[in-house]
Amino acid sequence: MTLDHKKLAVIHIVKRELDLSDDDYRDILERETGVRSAKDLDEKGFRRLMRAFAASGYYRINKHGLTLRQKMYIGHLADDLGWDEEHLKNFLNKYYHKQEIERLTKGEASKVIESLKNILKRE
Known part of the structure; x- marks a missing residue:
């Protein structure tokens, strides 16, 4: 089949x-x-x-262990928040000192995911 x-x-x-x-x-x-x-x-x-x-x-997206699943989930959460690419980029820069998702480590991506989930809960 x-x-x-x-x-x-x-x-x-x-x-x-x-x-x-x-x-x-x-x-x-x-x-x-x-x-x-x-x-x-x-x-x-x-x-x-x-x-x-x-x-x-x-x-793996980068040598720091970021996974495709993490990258896609971050994008999905940002969409749920109604954020455009620029808003997400500013958030990453302000709190994680990274210009784009692809530069995050696996650990940082996990923290970003939890942060976005918490923001989503408050809205």
């Missing part, structure tokens, strides 16, 4: 977020699942591919 369109979309979002070339993406896909197209994946292959992304250096 093939994957539903939502899971295929997740794969392609991750590919884009990780800035993988098409060749690199297909090589990872083939190495981990035995297929060269996400359309040929089943549920087991999807889980294997996602675990491979999570366990590999590809899943």
Whole structure:
């Protein structure tokens, strides 16, 4: 059975977020699942591919351990707050002395997430 369109979309979002070339993406896909197209994946292959992304250096945004999941969650929380990119950038600069999400360490990103969640609770 093939994957539903939502899971295929997740794969392609991750590919884009990780800035993988098409060749690199297909090589990872083939190495981990035995297929060269996400359309040929089943549920087991999807889980294997996602675990491979999570366990590999590809899943890390920077050398300080920031993960794609953290980056996406921070963006989601900022959207929930109604913040534009400039507002988020100013927040990061003021409290974390970083100009952009990609410069955060894994620990800093965790603190940013908790801060944004607390701000959201108060609103």
